[in-house]
Amino acid sequence: MDMNPKSGADAQALPAPHRSAKEIWWNLMDNYKIGIIPLPLFILAGILIAIDCKNGKLPSDIVVMVATFAFFGFACGEIGKRIPFLGKMGAPAICATFIPSALVFYKLLPQEVVHATTQFYKSSNILYLYICCIIVGSIMSMDRKVLIQGFLRIFVPMLCGEIVGMLVGTAVGTLLGLGAFHTFFFLVLPIMAGGVGEGAIPLSIGYSSIFHLEQGVMLGRILPIVMLGGLTAIFLAGALNRMGKRYPHLTGNGQLMPGTDVDGVGPLQSAFSGKIDATTLASAALLAILLYMVGMLGFKLIGLPAPVGMLFAAVAVKLAHGVSPRLLEGSQVVYKFFQTSVTYPILFAVGVAITPWSELMAAFTVENLVVIVSSVVSLVATGFYVGKRIGMHPIDVAVVSCCQSGQGGTGDVAILTSAERMQLMPFAQIATRIGGAINVSLGLLVLANVLMK
Template sequence: MQVSQNTAVMDRAVQDKAVGTPRRSFLSVWWALVDTRIGVIPVPIYAILVALIAGFIATGKLPTEICMVIAILAVCGFTCAEIGKRLPVFRNIGAAAIFATFIPSYLAYNHLLPDELFKVVTDFTKQSNFLYLFISAIIVGSILGMDRNVLVKGFLKIFVPLAVGSVAAGVVGTLVGMAVGMSAYHSFFFVVVPIMAGGVGEGAIPLSIGYAEILHVPQGDLFAQVLPPVMLGSLTAILLSGALNFVGKRYPHLTGEGRLQPAGDDDLHPAAHPEMTGASAVTTLAAAGITAITLYLVGLMCHRLFGLPAPVSMLFLAVLVKLLRAVSPELQEGAYVVYKFFSTAVTYPLLFAIGVAMTPWDKLVSAFNVPYMVTIVATVATLMGTGFLVGRKLGMYPIESAIVNACHSGQGGTGDVAILTAANRMQLMPFAQIATRIGGAITITVVLIVLAHIV
């Protein structure tokens, strides 16, 4: 893996021996190997885990306890990501996130994963719903760690590029669909709208139910039609967001590296977070973690009582907590460190789990025909391009504004994770949730009202 690093350590060990220092060449090489990692896993530990997983599978009984699941997801997720990170050119446009999501989807669909491993990962992902633990940590941590002025202004501004981008994408996508041989009706209602509906659970399913009631067609047939654009739209958004990350490195003035707009003076800012030290650090991190879980559970209760999606409720609660300064700077620091931990250590294992359990490869492949692909790419590109231009006009960083708009065309919460991972901007998760959840809900509501009036 880091061959040059290992070579340098070996050379240093030889030099130490030559000048009479204690002989530590073997230990130095071993430490260098331990400090060489695949993702976050030291290489020797990685080798041991691979051997253990293979051994358990060979014995015919793969344990289902959480330690086993964590080991499987870590090894498989970081392996897929590592492959993507080492591909020339493609590594610059989000290949790590794409590989961590779609390689396991392909393997699962073609039964190339061991049956026991597939079952353990699928059962854990669906039963534990740990996607929402991840989103809770990311949303609460990023909001509490965000500049307060940027938070207020960003939440007010982000709806403008989102709204303008949605209208522009609807028009352009429909016109392109017509140009490649589809009807305006089919292009708009069955290709363009599903892309911006907010994913699968909050988008494609309620959209297909609404279509079924209005058109008097079986909901299952309609769901099969609207799902492929959701999948391919999310993949397109991942690729384009990865490309924008590369553009940001070439043209730094276009990006805030995760900040939506220039920061003001405030009590806290992600770029200025000091390292947490001292005996109280562990307690603070634990307090921050349970705070994030509590806010999510309050959001879950709001969903049960009022029907508002739990992540959206949690998002607004976290914003309220930040605006009212209801938690101390120390706890805000702890929340930010929890966010950094989850974004660093949990993202790729989570994407692998999503790929195995929640990403149907056949639905993705079914959208790979020229008319669909051209229409979908045009829709997503217009949505992001409009976000770029409008965001710049409003004083926001254009790349960040475009990436938030990209999340409007993502595969729900799972798409947000993949898009922001490809863009290396997980700090934008609160704004991504607005684009996905609220933007998707508004899209579905408006479209169903329009369809009911024209049928």
């Protein structure tokens, strides 16, 4: 016999318990959010930003910028999440980047916000803080065996993908009447050049010297192609994420190598013991920053890009058991914080400060789009196929292949956010920076030799 007076039919007749105003407010704070921001705090942030803008100046200090980036970044990401179908295909990352760019171009974003965001982004180099915490945290989360095998094997699908992508893109452009020379050097090569700072700019400098034209003119032709290639890669990364959810046997959900047990603190998803204190978190963040400084030193000494130098330094520390399991766990918590809380704000800043909407729109011709899409799709499909053939998780390898046609560090962030595989950031950096540098160097060498004949 059931002695519970609130069970059965009697329970249905009981009135709902009265909720106090405090409970309603707490429920609103905990269960209604824009991104990670509770709705009341989101509304308050919008009001405070509007008041500052109405007073004629939005301060560009870090305190105000954190609130501003979070407000606009998560708002744009939320819009992307709510787009039917595309919301699960990378639209949040795309919206967080390109909606701000469009708002700036059409003067719909307050000039105070534009000025403060651009000034803070360019003076603080906050993107590199984000990247160093993501890279170090993801490396510290990896199994040592997976780390070694992954770095050795990833070059095979990368190389095969680039060869196939270049051949397919050039062939398609030639068939469309663009000419093999123009297609390869002004469409295909910029896509795989490694982004803006490490790719488009060095490429434009080389082109300006070889063609005896202004660098700005060459950069204006190259930059929109780089952006469209990155946009295509973001969509493909989102599609790969959906494929992984439908066919889980094809993905390691951020792990390149199947069939390995994780040592030390365990995989990222289950590594948190809940015993990490504030001092450990601070030490882990400092570890990431110091490793980036090691990368900067490497750049000064041998010219290796700082993020790549930092990546190699972090790998060496991991393989040598250079940090304790507790600090490894702290690095993973720092990684998780930046992944969940900083990604969309960073993408908003990128969209406002360095993403020119007019140049992106100027490159939207049918021929350009067909060449770009065919190049990126063939690159990614080759990475998928080759990765599967050599015993790697094909979807995760294909996501890294997407980064070969991204916009440098910012593109890696957007692509891996779209794919929900931020753990792949170390491999993405190799694909983007090392692969891009090789492509630019070889491309300029070939171009110079072709024009000399």
